[in-house]
Amino acid sequence: MKMLQKLGRIPIGLTLPALAILLVVIGIPMVRLFLASxxxxxxxxxxxxxxxxxxxxxxxxxxxxxxxxxxxxxxxxxxxxxxxxxxxxxxxxxxxxxxxxxxxxxxxxxxxxxxxxxxxxxxxxxxxxxxxxxxxxxxxxxxxxxxxxxxxxxxxxxxxxxxxxxxxxxxxxxxxxxxxxxxxxxxxxxxxxxxxxxxxxxxxxxxxxxxxxxxxxxxxxxxxxxxxxxxxxxxxxxxxxxxxxxxxxxxxxxxxxxxxxxxxxxxGLDLSDTQGRMAQRTQRAWQSRLPSFVPLRxxxxxxxxxxxxxxxxxxxxxxxxxxxxxxxxxxxxxxxxxxxxxxxxxxxxxxxxxxxxxxxxxxxxxLRWYRSFFEDPSWNGAAWTSVQIGAMVTILSTIVGTLAAYGISRTRSQLRGSLTMVLLAPITFPSIVVAIAAYLGLVNLGLIGTKTGIILSHSIGAICYVVVIVSATLATFDRRLEQAAQSMRAGPLQTFMRVTLPLIRPGIIGGAVFAFIHSFDEVVISSMVSGFSIRTLPLKMWENMRNEIDPTIAAVASLLMLLPILWLAALYVFWWRSRQKALSPATL
The missing domain is CATH 1.10.3720.10 (MetI-like)
Structure with missing residues (x-):
């Protein structure tokens, strides 16, 4: 608790867990990869x-x-x-x-x-x-x-x-x-x-x-x-x-x-102002070459x-x-x-x-192919493995990503852009490059072919989505509420838990959903770091698509296509309940 309170007083410190995971999994391996090249x-x-x-x-x-x-x-x-x-x-x-x-x-x-x-x-x-x-x-x-x-x-x-x-x-x-x-x-x-x-x-x-x-x-x-x-x-x-x-x-x-x-x-840079000034200078230069047309114009x-x-x-x-x-x-x-x-x-x-x-x-x-999916241990086992990994990735990335987003929103504007670019690197780099770097990083840790290694490799991308969504929620957050709580002698941790967290909870839930979807759908990184001992559902689907057209894939694909509707319904119910709670005091 005391450590969190100290980090709360130094907002940039809240980004350290995310930066540490990023550094260990792909940061240092990326440097080694470049040196090898x-x-x-x-x-x-x-x-x-x-x-x-x-x-x-x-x-x-x-x-x-x-x-x-x-x-x-x-x-x-x-x-x-x-x-x-x-x-x-x-x-x-x-x-x-x-x-x-x-x-x-x-x-x-x-x-x-x-x-x-x-x-x-x-x-x-x-x-x-x-x-x-x-x-x-x-x-x-x-x-x-x-x-x-x-x-x-x-x-x-x-x-x-x-x-x-x-x-x-x-x-x-x-x-x-x-x-x-x-x-x-x-x-x-x-x-x-x-x-x-x-x-x-x-x-x-x-x-x-x-x-x-x-x-x-x-x-x-x-x-x-x-x-x-x-x-x-x-x-x-x-x-x-x-x-x-x-x-x-x-x-x-x-x-x-x-x-x-x-x-x-x-x-990637906004050059609109420069382009606008250039267009105005060009227009003025062109008009200066046509003085005889001024009265006519x-x-x-x-x-x-x-x-x-x-x-x-x-x-x-x-x-x-x-x-x-x-x-x-x-x-x-x-x-x-x-x-x-x-x-x-x-x-x-x-x-x-x-x-x-x-x-x-x-x-x-x-329902033949649906029964085949639920009765075949290779299929339902792969699905259960993906659910387990996705749940762990969601917990880890939601906690770490929320802290990072909160820390970024409280840092100076000069550092905010740089930190955001660093944390979002895993989703801006080509996925195959991230996969190779993650493979090298997990080899050093002896985590190739383990669930822990897959969880860490999936988390670097999932953290990005949590940071983006929670940061967008914090952008509309009224910081005067925190100042009011602190004026009542509430500490940084208590202010965050009692004031900030309830108000940004929809963004955190949304980030958690995207983190789970990212992990559940990941196949490129998984194919690199899973070895031959762990098979997630996307890997099982990809292997069957390459080797044989098993109609069971159609049942699996249809179930995956229905998942977004369930996610959106769950998010809507949560948003509606949050809105009802927010409006209930006003109606009393």
Missing amino acids: VNAPAFSLTNYQAFFSQPANVRVLFQTIEVSAVATALCVIIGYPTAYLISAAPKRLQLTLIVLVIIPYLTSFLARTYAWVVILGDHGLINTLLLNGGVISSPLPLIYNRMAVYISMVHIMLPVMILPLVSVMMGIDRSLMAAARSMGARPSAAFWRVFFPLSMPGVRSGSLLVFVICLGFYITPAALGGLGDAMLSTFIASQVQTSFNIARVAASAFILLAVAGVVLSMF RYFGERADRYRAKRWTTNLYQAGAVGRWSILETVYIIFVMIYLLFPGVVVIIMSFSAGTYLEMPPSALS
Whole structure:
């Protein structure tokens, strides 16, 4: 207790547990990995030269960048109009659409990848419907190609693009659009000159998240792509599984990390003010070169002002009208929601098939594959292992992450940004790089192939989600309540337990839910540190997807797709009960 009280007086000390876990699991191993890549203590670039001397390696590197860039561009093209329509929708419809976007975001990405295997396979939904309809005589090659990779990657990453965009767009003052319309601007001009520039922070943050995560994609290209669609993560994983030349693996990992670092350094800073000043200087320089057109410009400007004055009263009350969609916009948002949710629906329906293989529509309905899951010790044992690990990860990461978020919120602004960047490194680095670093760190501790090692490796990512969510809750917390408690001689620990904790509890619960989901869905890090003695449910699913198409996977995937609905329902019940408790004193 005394130690916690001392740490409470030094807020940065509350981040030490999180920093210690991060340092031991991936921090020090990352340094060792870099030293191995440069052949320390000799310090040479022979491993990097060996990588770039192989044309196949260079092709895989550029292919990784290309696939990530194209997937990011497609997410922007699809996600921006979707986010705009959601932000302009009425409140109730807006909430419904956000929930429909969150459900696939919370769904296991392995289950979503499997859904596209079921839909695009030779015996999948599309080919079956076309064959039964007599449209084609042989299955179309819809899987094991670049297009299948793009379809699945965009489906997985689209919620990651939409949610930041919606968050930014909902914070834009719509009266600015109304002011532009009232001054005679057309709707398109008001959008491009006012709304679009204000929404660029959401585009930038969403694009960065999608691109960096796509760089580390391993499962989806391996499951849906062909031999010519391998990405650098797949290349690194194959190096680990075959030879595990630590120097070569380290060089490949840091090349991938360098690509992510270059992109983050180029686009991670807000350059809007600089760009605005540059645009103004360019405009003034261009106008100074055309002095002979000044009288003509003034004449047409006066005519335009009179025209705008006539339109002002007409457009004044029409400018702020939002929430009404055209038929085209309604069709578009329905199409996007079907794209996000339909694969899950297909897997759920096919999981009730009574045949020896999956078919759509099922010729007969049965619970055969659900019984297979609950009766097979290899399946339910893997699920129970994932639940145990997820519960321990949730407890550890929630406690450590909450303390770190509280400490960060109380530190000086100069340190706050640096600490946040360090703590969020595990989810901003490509997952395969984090997995290799975690493997090296746990090897030193002798924890490879143990539940403790898996818990620690999962916790470094889970802590990030807790820090993000709890920090967002603390950002709206009124610190005067703490000051009032301290003025009544309450100590730091008592103030936190009696005042702060009850008010930020919804954020802590939300962070705990995301921590459990992260651990329960983790497969890349688990495949590195689990050895051959521990099999989690995602590892069991991944092994079956690679080696055999066991219809039991459909039942498992359908159960995983129903979990987000249960999580959201539980969070809503908890939020509703918290709100009722908060309102009850006011109603007395």
